Amino acid sequence: MTGVVSSNVTVDLTAVIVSVRDRMPCVLEIDPEAGGRPHLPWGPLGPEHHTLEAGLREWVERQTRLSLGYVEQLYTFGDSSRAGATSAAAERVGGARAARNISVAYLALVHADGALASVSDAAWRGWYEHLPWEDWRGGEPKSMRTVRDRLEYWAATGDGDEVRARRRTRIRLAFGENGMPRDEERVLERYELLYEAGLIPEAWYDDALHPSAQAASMPGRPMGTDHRRMLATAIGRLRGKIKYRPVLFELMPQSFTLLALQRTAEALTGAGLHKQNFRRLVYNQQLVEPTGDVEQETGGRPAKLMRFRREVELERPSPGVRMSATRRAGLV
Amino acid sequence: MTGVVSSNVTVDLTAVIVSVRDRMPCVLEIDPEAGGRPHLPWGPLGPEHHTLEAGLREWVERQTRLSLGYVEQLYTFGDSSRAGATSAAAERVGGARAARNISVAYLALVHADGALASVSDAAWRGWYEHLPWEDWRGGEPKSMRTVRDRLEYWAATGDGDEVRARRRTRIRLAFGENGMPRDEERVLERYELLYEAGLIPEAWYDDALHPSAQAASMPGRPMGTDHRRMLATAIGRLRGKIKYRPVLFELMPQSFTLLALQRTAEALTGAGLHKQNFRRLVYNQQLVEPTGDVEQETGGRPAKLMRFRREVELERPSPGVRMSATRRAGLV
DNA sequence: CCATTTAATGCTCATTAGGAGTATAAGGAG
DNA sequence: CTCCTTATACTCCTAATGAGCATTAAATGG
Known part of the structure; x- marks a missing residue:
């Protein structure tokens, strides 16, 4: 043992920062330099951060010049197989085989009249651009057509009657159908289902799932390193929380x-x-x-x-x- | 850079394992060898764990021979000032100044007819032994008398009218009083309030809080390294969740x-x-x-x-x- | 100035969820 | 057979809530 450290774990702090402007719910995103996918503000937890939340606030402030008000912890993500879960960390760690990386995601809310904070490559973007099937304000969104078709195909190509039936049940539960009402809080469940069905491009680096040709035209803009999953978690949490x-x-x-x-x-x-x-x-x-x-x-x-x-x-x-x-x- | 690792962070996985036997809600605890405080089953996240949950299950199984069924993530704790947050980690790390430690806590539920699993120093203990002010099944518990007295003393000794008023409001909100009904889900809020009031022995290693002589006789058995806070979190979550x-x-x-x-x-x-x-x-x-x-x-x-x-x-x-x-x- | 349009605001009605209590049924103990 | 105990079935009442109608107060175009 080198005496410096034993764990091969890095901890990232990631922020889903939400604001609503003109009927449009938005997340603060950082656009990549080189045409990659947009991602959420984040940074590694360091020894100088006395609380996770303090560390998060500092990273956000540094990256976006935005001072956060309401903040709550969302969830801690740590699947090592998940898309990009290790790639970003590997860079920071200096190329060593950083075996493990986990992300503690936070939800933050910003008043509509809060600073626009379009500094440092950060920009507000409507969250339904990433998850268009979640916006039912105008009735069933057009994207649902594609989503249902793709999901039905996935269900139909399941291996065995039982698998197919189970898949259809899950689809019905997550997205709602005849009789079964759609539960607007199950945002993450819907995202995960699409992920499993191979319809989420972020998953294509995942060993277990094969890129599906049909997913090419899936509605919804992808985000970097599993950040869309965090967004889905945030939306679900928020939808539940405003009720109580x-x-x-x-x-x-x-x-x-x-x-x-x-x-x-x-x-x-x-x-x-x-x-x-x-x-x-x-x-x-x-x-x-x-x-x-x-x-x-x-x-x-x-x-x-x-x-x-x-x-x-x-x-x-x-x-x-x-x-x-x-x-x-x-x-x- | 040594090329081995950059972060000084260790990640622990901690389990609040709940079962109800004969009207008594219980947690699975590990009793210390040398007269210390009981603690929850836990272990460090390692590179071999592909998901946090898998790591948790493995640690629990290793320490208690109990195979878990229902498991959900509770919360990630990471205050470096919190009681014992670093001490346990420091040992494992081999005495080096492990600057940072965070704990991902999980809630697990075990069927009443599940294995007793009293192996390996693990034992089921009623959770109201640790948080007696949470059991109102027989009307207001006796411990509430002490709790209210201590809290009122804390409020009364606040510095300035405003501080005292704010403390009393928080007490009223957390514990309920005339008019205001007690919200059984606010378990963590109550615990945190007692913690701040210096009534939780676990806090006495904390810089910011002084040991209060009066807390010596506080009802409720302490646990190791901030684990009682995790228990409070688990109870609150569970109380909310069974409703939906x-x-x-x-x-x-x-x-x-x-x-x-x-x-x-x-x-x-x-x-x-x-x-x-x-x-x-x-x-x-x-x-x-x-x-x-x-x-x-x-x-x-x-x-x-x-x-x-x-x-x-x-x-x-x-x-x-x-x-x-x-x-x-x-x-x- | 008046009719028309657009929202804001006020109110009614019917159904449901849920808190509380009464009544009855089916065992065992004596 | 009577009493005690717990299970089970209903009744009553009120608060919450889904849905829709009606009215009010501005702006606008004639």
């Missing part, structure tokens, strides 16, 4: 109209909401209070401007916006 | 009575449930089906034996036992 914690307001400006709030919720959940019921919900929960001003630019009757009532967090155990999508697809 | 996923059945034997199921749910949530409503819930959700047999040892009318209907997971998006505690404390 007032995190939605971490994405809103100081004052906002109820419709703006609703549009933000819709952007995240990817589903249309019933306007009147949404208002009733927000009011009943006493999540907001009027600022006294009104927004004139509505196009119709002016809307009262509201602000978040921070006190609710001290009043009730789990305030949140537990809305559910309208049965009939589309905005209301 | 049928994980409760991962703790039950093949066949069981509805009362046994209810007792298990109560053991986890630490609250009494309304028997008739619990049955209605379980029936309406179609979570179980009768085996045809009956249990005679009930002490009264024999109870139908039931089994879990695995199919529900394929039928509805989020089946679970979303019960809520009876208002009036105590069993019904």
Whole structure:
């Protein structure tokens, strides 16, 4: 033993930084120099970081000049077989066979009026560009057609009746079909299913899965080193969390109209909401209070401007916006 | 650079293994040889582990001869200031100044009829021995008296009116009081509050917190290296999860009575449930089906034996036992 | 100034989920 | 046969919530 270190493990800190601008949920991405895939801000955990979260904040600030507000840990990824899981680490480690690399992913929320932070190659990009099958605000997205076709092909080419049946069940569960409603929180499950079906280009470096010719035209822009999986995790977490914690307001400006709030919720959940019921919900929960001003630019009757009532967090155990999508697809 | 490794980070895999036996929720613990504190099964992630979960399973199996079924990732802990966060790692690393150590904690569930696995110094211990303020099945536990007194003292000795007010608000939020109902899921929040208040012996190695003489008699048995925090995290997660996923059945034997199921749910949530409503819930959700047999040892009318209907997971998006505690404390 | 359009806002209705309690059934112990 | 115990079946009531109708307040074009 050299006495320096025993473990061959490097730990990366990766940030899924979310903001919603103009009905479009966005992630902060770093575009590669040489035509590679965009990736999330990240950096290795070092001895100087006293907490994981502190390390993450520092890396993000360094790479994007953005100072984060709300941050929560998402998940720790560590499959050594996963696409690119080791490649980036290998470089940093100086070419030695860095056997192992794990990534601790964080979710961060940025207010809509927060700094644009387009510095240092970082840019906001709509997350549905990466996962177009997750946006059902306008009814079933066009990409679902392709997705279903590809998945059905995958299911049909399974080895044996049982395998085929099991695959079809999983598809039905993840994406919803006749009878079975789609669960908007199962973002990761859907991504993983597509991954297993060989429809995610990021998987093509994976031993176990063969590049599928048909996946070439799969909708959804790939990202670097398994980062799309982290994005899917973040979306799922966020969609669940807004229902029982007032995190939605971490994405809103100081004052906002109820419709703006609703549009933000819709952007995240990817589903249309019933306007009147949404208002009733927000009011009943006493999540907001009027600022006294009104927004004139509505196009119709002016809307009262509201602000978040921070006190609710001290009043009730789990305030949140537990809305559910309208049965009939589309905005209301 | 030596060419061997660049990071000074070691990654541990730690398991909170839960089982419920006879109304008592238990964790699998490893008792120390030399009168130290009990700790959870754990081991370092090595290059031979292809996934974190696989590494965890291997360590648990090696240390306790127990083969795990249901496993999910809980949280990754990495505060370098946290009690014992580095000490254990330092030993393994051979005395070198291992600057950094993080722990990926997992939650595992074991069926009540699973192997006792009392081999290799491992033993099941009731989790409320470590966190007695979490068991409200028989109404407010006696330990709450001490806890409230200590917390109130901590709040009262805060520096400045504002600090004192904020501390009292946090206490009220975490533990619930007049008006504010206690949220049984906020286990970690309660633990962290006690930790900050200097009432958790594990914290006494922490720079920022001074050992408080009054904490000497705090109820609740300490554990090694921050493992009690992981236990708190596990309990909170589990209490939340049984409400929307049928994980409760991962703790039950093949066949069981509805009362046994209810007792298990109560053991986890630490609250009494309304028997008739619990049955209605379980029936309406179609979570179980009768085996045809009956249990005679009930002490009264024999109870139908039931089994879990695995199919529900394929039928509805989020089946679970979303019960809520009876208002009036105590069993019904 | 008035009709029309566009949103905001207010309110009703029906259904469901869930908290609480009453009543009945089916065993064993004495 | 009576009492005790637990299982099981219902009833009642209220709060939450999905859906839709109605009204209000601005802007715009005639």
